[in-house]
Amino acid sequence: MLKLENLTWSAPGGGQVLRGINLTVPDGKLTVITGPNGGGKTTIAKLVAGLESPSTGRILLDGEDITSLDVSSRAKKGISYAFQQPVRFKGLTIQDLLELAGGGSLPEDQLCSILSRVGLCAREYIHREVDATLSGGEIKRIEIATVLARHSRLSIFDEPEAGIDLWSFQNLIQVFQELRQGLEGAVVVISHQERILSIADELVIVANGQVQEQGPGEKLLPKLLEGEGSGGCPACPREGDL
Numbered sequence: 001m002l003k004l005e006n007l008t009w010s011a012p013g014g015g016q017v018l019r020g021i022n023l024t025v026p027d028g029k030l031t032v033i034t035g036p037n038g039g040g041k042t043t044i045a046k047l048v049a050g051l052e053s054p055s056t057g058r059i060l061l062d063g064e065d066i067t068s069l070d071v072s073s074r075a076k077k078g079i080s081y082a083f084q085q086p087v088r089f090k091g092l093t094i095q096d097l098l099e100l101a102g103g104g105s106l107p108e109d110q111l112c113s114i115l116s117r118v119g120l121c122a123r124e125y126i127h128r129e130v131d132a133t134l135s136g137g138e139i140k141r142i143e144i145a146t147v148l149a150r151h152s153r154l155s156i157f158d159e160p161e162a163g164i165d166l167w168s169f170q171n172l173i174q175v176f177q178e179l180r181q182g183l184e185g186a187v188v189v190i191s192h193q194e195r196i197l198s199i200a201d202e203l204v205i206v207a208n209g210q211v212q213e214q215g216p217g218e219k220l221l222p223k224l225l226e227g228e229g230s231g232g233c234p235a236c237p238r239e240g241d242l
Helices: 041-049 071-076 094-102 108-117 136-150 166-180 194-198 217-229
Strands: 002-010 016-025 030-034 056-061 079-082 089-093 154-158 186-190 202-207 210-216
Touching: 002 041, 016 041, 016 202, 016 210, 030 041, 030 166, 030 194, 041 079, 041 154, 041 186, 071 079, 079 136, 089 094, 094 108, 094 136, 108 136, 108 166, 136 154, 136 166, 166 186, 166 194, 194 217, 202 217, 210 217
Parallel strands: 030 186, 030 202, 079 154, 154 186
Antiparallel strands: 002 016, 002 056, 202 210
16 A cells, blocks of 8 residues: 655645645555646655655655655566657667566566557567657557566556557556456556546546545546536635635
8 A cells, every 4th residue: 555644745946736635545556646737746746756756745655655666666666657758779679678677587478468558569669769760659558568568567548549649548457457457466557538537446536736536446446437527626616625
């Protein structure tokens, strides 16, 4: 279980982005974090992965305080992060990348299975270099494949739908539905997509640097969609609440 306690974070030379984040991510569930742009969703993911350090507060994984651990140490504890804008590695093949993620040599049938889950044919991609010849959608799917290869304790996907086509998006939904079944750890997805929100076990609404609401997806999603349909944001106070 992941637990965030009173996390705050301020941008270098800028204002405060997170204002006391308290959040519990349960094991065995797919948790989707959503909310308006600039609300602090990606910052939360980066703090959990160790890409940024909180100004104050604690990050606990299975009761252990990992706040001071760096990215590598957190990765060894099973935290994986799929970037919103994945990096490219000249000279490194897709097979190399997946085997690095998996911690050793992977049989061809396993490589094929991982790549097919993100909509890529192993025969066409396994020996290709991770370079500028790959489209944004292809590199995004490869990034997701590396997370699948790790069998992580906690997997974080930051807007995985960005830059992929409709067919790949349908495949992506299936990947997350499969991940939900038999989960031992936790999966966190940051997304605005209604289809992804609709398969969430837990929904977390983040706005203005704070968790505005958290609860079962089946209960929060109708409320969220109702707020959008009325032209308002459910994370923002209404006139009668002020």
